[in-house]
Amino acid sequence: MTVREWSQANGFSESLVHAVLNGKNKASRGESYWIAVALELKKPPEIDKAPAFLRSVLLKHPFYLTNSVLHTATSPQDLRPLTT
Numbered sequence: 001m002t003v004r005e006w007s008q009a010n011g012f013s014e015s016l017v018h019a020v021l022n023g024k025n026k027a028s029r030g031e032s033y034w035i036a037v038a039l040e041l042k043k044p045p046e047i048d049k050a051p052a053f054l055r056s057v058l059l060k061h062p063f064y065l066t067n068s069v070l071h072t073a074t075s076p077q078d079l080r081p082l083t084t
Helices: 003-010 014-021 030-038 052-059
Strands: none
Touching: 003 014, 014 030
């Protein structure tokens, strides 16, 4: 599976996925953080330890609605470079 295929299947920006995989983005917040979570590079936030006001927001996130945003690829090693 290519980075392009994975990013399209998971609804992420392809350039942002590349930035996370190449270490050019720290993936500390926003979409890049969720990309890192989906690739199992970072742990998802623990809902039980989140403040109440944040808990409701987290529970609406696709990661928690589907248990996983991963489609096919389960780790960065499953992604292969796009070939021309």
